[in-house]
Amino acid sequence: MVNEVIIYTDGSCSGNPGPGGYGVVLISGKHRKEISEGFRLTTNNRMELMAAIKGLEALKKQGTPVKLHTDSQYLANAINKGWVFDWERKYFKKKKNQDLWIRFLDLYRRHNVTLVWVKGHNNDAENERCDILAVNASRESALSEDTGFNPEKDDPRLI
Numbered sequence: 536m537v538n539e540v541i542i543y544t545d546g547s548c549s550g551n552p553g554p555g556g557y558g559v560v561l562i563s564g565k566h567r568k569e570i571s572e573g574f575r576l577t578t579n580n581r582m583e584l585m586a587a588i589k590g591l592e593a594l595k596k597q598g599t600p601v602k603l604h605t606d607s608q609y610l611a612n613a614i615n616k617g618w619v620f621d622w623e624r625k626y627f628k629k630k631k632n633q634d635l636w637i638r639f640l641d642l643y644r645r646h647n648v649t650l651v652w653v654k655g656h657n658n659d660a661e662n663e664r665c666d667i668l669a670v671n672a673s674r675e676s677a678l679s680e681d682t683g684f685n686p687e688k689d690d691p692r693l694i
Contacts, residue, residue, distance in 0.1 A: 546582025558668025
C-alpha cells in the first residue's frame with residue numbers, strides 16, 4: 536500500500552501579471568520535500584495551478600493517495616465543484632490557463648487526489664511556508680519564462 540502524501544501549494548505574483556513564483560511542500564511520513572520556481576511574467580492563478588502541477592509531478596508512484604492543500608479558491612472550486620470538467624468537455628473554450636488545466640487534469644487522474652481549501656495567511660504553518668517559497672522564488676534574479684502565458688490573449692490590458 537502506498538502511503539498518503541500531503542501536499543501544500545501556493546502561488547504568488549507581484550502585479551497580476553508580473554513576476555511570480557510557486558511554492559510546494561510535500562510530506563509523506565518522515566519525508567519532506569520543498570519545491571519552488573520563479574517566472575518573469577505570469578499571473579497568480581497560473582502560479583497556483585503550477586504549484587499543484589509540480590507537487591503532483593513529484594510523486595513517483597501512480598495511484599498515490601494525496602491530500603492537496605491550496606489557498607486558491609480558483610483551483611479548489613474548479614475541482615471540488617466540478618467546473619473544470621465542464622470546461623474540459625467544452626475544450627476550455629474562452630477559459631484561461633488551458634495549458635495548465637490540461638497538465639493538471641492528467642496528473643490528477645493518475646492519483647487519488649483530494650483537494651482541501653485552506654484560508655491563506657491564517658497561521659497554517661505549511662501554507663505559510665509555501666507562501667514564503669513562492670514569494671522568494673518570484674524575487675530571484677534568474678527567472679524562468681512562463682511559456683504558456685500569452686499576455687495579449689490572457690490579459691487584454693497589456694495590448
